[in-house]
Amino acid sequence: MPSPSESERVITPQFLRDWALPDPQGGKEARGTVLVVGGSRFTPGAVLLAGVAALRAGAGRLQLAVESSTAAALSIAVPEAKVIGLPENEDELRQLATDADVVAIGPGLDDIDATTRLLHLVLEVAGKDTAMVLDAYALGALSKEQDMLAGRSQRVVLTPNVTEAERLLGRTPGDDLAAEARNLADRYQATVSLFGHIAAPDGGSWREESGDAGLGTSGSGDVRAGIVAGLLGRGADPAQAACWGAFAHSVSGQRLAPRYGRTGFLARELVDEVAYTIATV
Numbered sequence: 240m241p242s243p244s245e246s247e248r249v250i251t252p253q254f255l256r257d258w259a260l261p262d263p264q265g266g267k268e269a270r271g272t273v274l275v276v277g278g279s280r281f282t283p284g285a286v287l288l289a290g291v292a293a294l295r296a297g298a299g300r301l302q303l304a305v306e307s308s309t310a311a312a313l314s315i316a317v318p319e320a321k322v323i324g325l326p327e328n329e330d331e332l333r334q335l336a337t338d339a340d341v342v343a344i345g346p347g348l349d350d351i352d353a354t355t356r357l358l359h360l361v362l363e364v365a366g367k368d369t370a371m372v373l374d375a376y377a378l379g380a381l382s383k384e385q386d387m388l389a390g391r392s393q394r395v396v397l398t399p400n401v402t403e404a405e406r407l408l409g410r411t412p413g414d415d416l417a418a419e420a421r422n423l424a425d426r427y428q429a430t431v432s433l434f435g436h437i438a439a440p441d442g443g444s445w446r447e448e449s450g451d452a453g454l455g456t457s458g459s460g461d462v463r464a465g466i467v468a469g470l471l472g473r474g475a476d477p478a479q480a481a482c483w484g485a486f487a488h489s490v491s492g493q494r495l496a497p498r499y500g501r502t503g504f505l506a507r508e509l510v511d512e513v514a515y516t517i518a519t520v
Contacts, residue, residue, distance in 0.1 A: 273290070273294075274303075275304070275465070286303050290303050292461070292464075295511075295514045296484070301319055301321075306324065306325060323335070332360065336365055341370045343467075344372070348376040359387075370395075372397075395428075395477070397423065400460055401433070416436045420436040421444060430480075435447045435450050437481045437482050449490050453501050459506045466487050494516065
């Protein structure tokens with residue numbers, strides 16, 4: 240793993256306790272509505288993972304917009320969510336995106352042109368106070384239109400893996416991933432969570448040191464994006480959501496390691512540890 244940057248603050252339980260998450264009172268509306276846009280005919284599970292992770296992180300309401308052939312199955316698999324099928328329900332998607340507190344887009348999408356169109360649609364209608372999480376193919380779409388976020392008021396978190404960071408940078412990332420996260424945060428004026436390194440466009444920089452090899456498993460990134468979306472839904476600001484999200488993601492893996500080994504747990508099992516990990520900080 241690349242050597243850490245000295246300018247980063249290390250994310251520890253005490254650090255997070257001093258940066259406590261909002262504790263909203265009242266009903267589910269007080270913890271925000273999260274809309275996850277993603278999934279394809281062959282990868283609907285990515286949306287399930289992201290959506291349930293958002294609920295486990297504390298979001299109050301969940302909505303899923305997915306490829307039509309998978310909508311019925313997902314509505315049964317995630318009975319807590321409202322599920323709509325795309326593309327025939329794009330008018331309803333516009334309304335959901337207009338009303339959502341957080342939109343996470345990208346998990347499970349596999350067509351760059353369709354993703355670009357969906358991303359433009361969401362950005363067009365999202366309110367100025369809407370928070371957004373861009374993951375997976377949404378990051379690929381952003382890399383092709385690097386000014387897509389320019390001048391927008393929405394609070395945005397980018398959650399690239401190293402391959403996606405390469406597309407966003409237009410080159411192979413260097414060994415100093417902290418510096419690359421800062422480069423991306425400055426270029427896109429968004430908070431960036433990259434392989435345990437978090438950077439905010441105002442210059443803030445943090446690192447999470449609990450991650451291990453087991454997090455490199457199919458669906459793990461979808462879980463991380465969903466955690467961040469859920470934390471944004473309950474009122475965290477982007478940097479706070481990214482820092483708490485990186486910690487919850489990594490430590491959830493630590494909790495599973497005694498049962499399954501360092502590399503034997505599944506992304507769906509990470510989801511079930513998220514709420515407890517956050518609650519016991």
